[in-house]
Amino acid sequence: MRLPFRASLLACCIAALTACGDSNSPPPDAGTPQEQTDPCAPRGHIHREPEGDWCHCDRGSIASEQGLSCVPDPNYVPRDGFDFGDDGxxxxxxxxxxxxxxxxxxxxxxxxxxxxxxxxxxxxxxxxxxxxxxxxxxxxxxxxxxxxxxxxxxxxxxxxxxxxxxxxxxxxxxxxxxxxxxxxxxxxxxxxxxxxxxxxxxxxxxxxxxxxxx
Known part of the structure; x- marks a missing residue:
């Protein structure tokens, strides 16, 4: 009648050790950090500065009023050449x-x-x-x-x-x-x-x- 009791006690000890784990085992993987995406892309790129982040938008785009993003400029007219003014x-x-x-x-x-x-x-x-x-x-x-x-x-x-x-x-x-x-x-x-x-x-x-x- 003692064998089942000893077997049960041994099983409980093994379960407890398994639950606690090895103190030298590495911590669980927290996951690979995800690369930050640029909220201003694809019509521009972000500038991160101490005064605050802002979007540098490409020609033909403007920064949105809602936040950090670039949207099409409804008033943009593609330029034809470059005006050098007084030519120097x-x-x-x-x-x-x-x-x-x-x-x-x-x-x-x-x-x-x-x-x-x-x-x-x-x-x-x-x-x-x-x-x-x-x-x-x-x-x-x-x-x-x-x-x-x-x-x-x-x-x-x-x-x-x-x-x-x-x-x-x-x-x-x-x-x-x-x-x-x-x-x-x-x-x-x-x-x-x-x-x-x-x-x-x-x-x-x-x-x-x-x-x-x-």
Whole structure:
């Protein structure tokens, strides 16, 4: 009569140990964290900033009133080309009259080139036998911007993070001065941090004026 009792007691002990588990066993899998989706996609992308998140919407879209999303802009009219305004006459005024600033490219830091109405002498750095340089530019308005360059044969790349911002138009400047020869037009957005990269080019430096067109 004792065997059934002992067997029952042993079974209870095994069940208790199984329920408690091994103290050295790994914790249960909480699941793989899910990658955050962009609520502004596919018509834009989100900017997460200390002041609050906001949607940077693509051309033809606007931020919705309901929250963080981009919706079609009912008033958008596709543009035909880019209006360069006075073709560089005002920018050439700054070539002669300033204000003037010199910035030097560095692999360790990105100098700023976001002062309007300023003629920059941009000194590039050597890399693999050619001159290159990347600089910070923050758009303090939304709309059309023009990069006026002293030469047309230097490659220019504007980026927002890793996304390349394609130029809307390019054109030679008018015959107002010898210091600026080429214009590149962009649509940029207020509060957005961009980078402007030049080169590779054989030229060690170039002249630059950046203006926001009203």
């Amino acid at each position: 006459e005002h920018a050439c005024f700054h070539v002669t009259n300033g204000p003037f600033s010199t910035v030097t490219a560095s692999p360790d830091r990105l100098p700023r080139v976001d002062d309007f109405h300023t003629h920059y002498t941009v000194k590039l750095r050597q890399e693999n036998g050619a001159s290159v340089g990347t600089f910070n530019f923050k758009a303090w308005a939304t709309g059309d911007f023009v990069l006026y360059l002293s030469t047309h044969d230097v490659a220019v790349t504007v980026k927002e993070g890793e996304r390349v911002v394609e130029p809307v138009g390019t054109q030679a400047t008018g015959a107002f001065c010898d210091g600026l020869k080429h214009m590149v037009g962009y649509e940029l957005t207020d509060k957005v941090q961009y980078t402007v990269s030049f080169g590779p080019t054989p030229a060690p430096e170039l002249g630059l004026v950046i203006e926001h067109l009203p």
